[in-house]
Amino acid sequence: MTDAAVLDRAEGAGEAADPILAVRGLHAYYGKSHVLQGVDLTVGRGEVVALLGRNGVGRSTTVKAIMGEVAPVGEVWFKGALISGRPSHEIARAGLGYVPENRDIFPMMTVRQNLLLGIKDPRRPGRWRVDEMLDMFPNLAARADTAAGVLSGGEKQMLTICRTLMGDPDLIMIDEPTEGLAPKIVQQVGELIAGIARAGVAILLVEQKLSIALKIAARVYVMGHGEIVYSGTPADFAGRDDVRREWLEV
Amino acid sequence: METFVFSVLNGVTYGLLLFMLSSGLTLIFSMMGVLNFAHASFYMLGAYFAFTIGAATGFWVALFLAPVLVGLIGAAVERWGLRKVHTNGHVAELLFTFGLAYLIEEIVKIVWGKLSIPYKIPPLLDGPAFTLWGTDYPAYRVFMLAVSITMLVALFLLLKKTRAGLIIQAALTHPAMVGHLGHNVPKIFMTVFGIGCGLAGLAGVIGGNYLVTDPSMAYAMGPIVFVVVVIGGMGSLAGAFVASLLIGLLQTFAVAVDATFFDLFGWAGLGAMTEVGRISISSLAPMLPFLLLVLILMIRPRGLMGDREF
Numbered sequence: 047m048t049d050a051a052v053l054d055r056a057e058g059a060g061e062a063a064d065p066i067l068a069v070r071g072l073h074a075y076y077g078k079s080h081v082l083q084g085v086d087l088t089v090g091r092g093e094v095v096a097l098l099g100r101n102g103v104g105r106s107t108t109v110k111a112i113m114g115e116v117a118p119v120g121e122v123w124f125k126g127a128l129i130s131g132r133p134s135h136e137i138a139r140a141g142l143g144y145v146p147e148n149r150d151i152f153p154m155m156t157v158r159q160n161l162l163l164g165i166k167d168p169r170r171p172g173r174w175r176v177d178e179m180l181d182m183f184p185n186l187a188a189r190a191d192t193a194a195g196v197l198s199g200g201e202k203q204m205l206t207i208c209r210t211l212m213g214d215p216d217l218i219m220i221d222e223p224t225e226g227l228a229p230k231i232v233q234q235v236g237e238l239i240a241g242i243a244r245a246g247v248a249i250l251l252v253e254q255k256l257s258i259a260l261k262i263a264a265r266v267y268v269m270g271h272g273e274i275v276y277s278g279t280p281a282d283f284a285g286r287d288d289v290r291r292e293w294l295e296v
Numbered sequence: 297m298e299t300f301v302f303s304v305l306n307g308v309t310y311g312l313l314l315f316m317l318s319s320g321l322t323l324i325f326s327m328m329g330v331l332n333f334a335h336a337s338f339y340m341l342g343a344y345f346a347f348t349i350g351a352a353t354g355f356w357v358a359l360f361l362a363p364v365l366v367g368l369i370g371a372a373v374e375r376w377g378l379r380k381v382h383t384n385g386h387v388a389e390l391l392f393t394f395g396l397a398y399l400i401e402e403i404v405k406i407v408w409g410k411l412s413i414p415y416k417i418p419p420l421l422d423g424p425a426f427t428l429w430g431t432d433y434p435a436y437r438v439f440m441l442a443v444s445i446t447m448l449v450a451l452f453l454l455l456k457k458t459r460a461g462l463i464i465q466a467a468l469t470h471p472a473m474v475g476h477l478g479h480n481v482p483k484i485f486m487t488v489f490g491i492g493c494g495l496a497g498l499a500g501v502i503g504g505n506y507l508v509t510d511p512s513m514a515y516a517m518g519p520i521v522f523v524v525v526v527i528g529g530m531g532s533l534a535g536a537f538v539a540s541l542l543i544g545l546l547q548t549f550a551v552a553v554d555a556t557f558f559d560l561f562g563w564a565g566l567g568a569m570t571e572v573g574r575i576s577i578s579s580l581a582p583m584l585p586f587l588l589l590v591l592i593l594m595i596r597p598r599g600l601m602g603d604r605e606f
C-alpha cells in the first residue's frame with residue numbers, strides 16, 4: 047500500500063456508524079493466485095456506496111466473496127451476523143441481493159417467470175410487485191410473456207436488477223450494470239438505481255468510473271490490485287486528480 | 297393390420313417404460329454433468345422392494361411405497377455420497393456411480409439371492425383387457441400404459457406449471473444464480489435426484505413383474521436407457537421422450553417382423569440358406585438401439601434435441 051493510500055484511509059469519509067455490511071480483512075484466491083489481499087469496506091443502512099477500479103483489480107471477486115460464490119478468507123458481517131462461510135442462498139435470504147456482471151437471466155423462461163423466480167417466499171411479499179415492476183418498464187412489460195433470451199443487453203440488465211429486487215433485499219450489490227450499454231440505456235439504468243436508493247435499499251455499486259454513481263453515491267471506494275486504495279465522499283474525490291490518474295484512468 | 301396395432305401398443309408401452317427411466321437419468325445428467333451409471337440399479341431396487349413390500353401389503357400399496365422408498369434412498373445417496381464426491385470433479389463422480397451400481401447389485405444378491413425371484417403380476421390384472429381380431433391383449437399392459445401416462449402428465453405439470461418446477465429448471469441450467477436468488481440449490485438437487493430415482497423405482501415396480509426380476513436386470517436395462525438419453529440429447533426431457541418412443545417402437549417392430557435377410561435382399565442374389573441370408577430381422581432387435589447410438593454420435597453428436605456436445 048502506498049503512503050498516500052494509508053493517509054486516505056485514515057482521513058477517509060468515515061465509515062457508517064451502524065453498517066449493514068462490514069467487510070474486514072477479506073482475502074480471496076483463485077487456485078494459487080492471491081486476488082483479494084485484505085479488503086476493508088462498509089455500507090451503512092440505506093447508504094449508496096460506489097466501488098470503483100480498473101478492470102482486473104478484484105471488484106467482482108470482492109462481491110463474489112461477500113456472496114460466498116468465491117470462498118472468502120476473512121470476515122464479512124451482514125446485519126450484525128457473520129456471513130462469511132455461509133452458503134449463498136442463506137446469505138441471500140438474510141437480505142443481501144446480488145446482480146452479477148454477466149446479466150445471468152434464465153433465457154428459456156419468460157420475463158414474468160424470471161421475475162417470479164426472484165421471489166424467495168411467495169407467502170411473504172416484499173416491497174416490490176411483479177406488476178408494478180412491469181408498469182415501470184414498458185420495454186419489459188411488452189415482452190412479459192416472451193422468452194427472456196430475446197431481450198437486448200439493456201433490457202437483460204434491467205431484468206436481472208428487477209429480478210433481484212423481487213427478493214426484497216435490504217442491500218443490493220450490482221456489478222457493472224452499465225458496462226457495454228448505449229448512453230441512453232445507461233441513463234435508464236441510472237434512474238432505476240436511483241429509484242432503488244429512494245426506496246431505502248442500500249446499494250454497493252461496482253463501476254469502472256464514477257459515471258452514474260456520482261449523483262447518488264454517498265461514499266466512494268477505489269480498488270487497486272486487490273485492496274482498497276482510496277475512500278472518500280464524491281465531493282472529496284472530485285478534487286483528487288492524483289487518485290484518478292493513478293488508479294482509474296487507463 | 298393386427299400385428300401392426302399390437303406392435304404399436306406394445307412399442308408405446310415399452311417406450312413409456314423407457315421414458316420413466318430416461319427422464320430421471322436426463323434430469324440427473326443436467327444436474328451433475330455426468331451420466332449416472334447406477335440409474336438402472338434404482339430400477340432394480342424398485343422391483344425387489346415391490347416384491348418384498350407387496351408380500352406383506354399386497355401389490356397396490358407396494359406400487360406407491362416402493363418408488364417412494366427408492367426415491368428416499370436416491371436422495372440419501374445424493375446428500376451423503378455424490379455431494380461430497382462432486383467437489384472432486386466429474387471423473388470421481390462417474391467412478392462413484394460405477395461403484396454404486398456394483399454395490400447395489402451385490403447387496404441385492406446377498407438379500408434376495410442370485411436367481412430370479414417370483415415377483416408376479418397381481419391376479420386382478422392377470423388376464424386379458426380386450427380382444428382384437430381374436431387375440432387377447434393383456435390387462436397388465438394396459439395398466440403399464442396407464443401408469444406411464446399418469447407419470448408423464450404429472451412430471452409435465454410439475455416442471456411446467458408449478459413454481460417448484462420453474463425453480464428446478466432454472467437450477468439445472470444456472471445453479472449459481474438460482475442460489476443468489478435465495479433458493480437452496482443443494483436441496484433442489486437432492487430432490488431432483490430423489491425424484492429421478494423414484495421414477496426409476498416405479499419403472500421397476502411395474503416392469504419387474506412383467507419382464508423378469510433378477511440381479512442382472514439393471515445390467516440388462518442400463519445400456520438401453522443410456523442409448524435413449526444420448527439419442528434424445530443429453531439433458532433434454534423432450535428428446536428423451538421422443539427417443540424412448542422411437543426405441544420402444546423400433547425394437548417392438550423389429551421383433552414382430554417375420555422376415556430374414558433373404559426376404560429383403562434375395563433379389564440381389566443372396567442365397568436363402570447362406571449364413572447371411574438366414575439372419576432374421578427379429579434377431580437384430582437387440583442390436584438396433586446401439587446401431588442407432590453409433591450412427592447418432594457420428595452424424596449428430598448432440599442428439600435429437602440436446603444442446604450440448606460432449
Ligand SMILES: Nc1ncnc2c1ncn2[C@@H]1O[C@H](COP(=O)(O)OP(=O)(O)O)[C@@H](O)[C@H]1O
Pocket residue numbers: 076079081099100101102103104105106107108
Ligand atoms: N475464475 C477465475 N479464475 C482465475 N482468475 C480469475 C477468475 N476470475 C477473475 N480472475 C482474476 O482475478 C483478478 C480480479 O478479477 P475481477 O475480480 O473479475 O476484477 P474486476 O471485477 O475488478 O475487473 C483478475 O486478475 C482476474 O484475471
Ligand SMILES: [Mg+2]
Pocket residue numbers: 102105106107147221222
Ligand atoms: Mg468485474
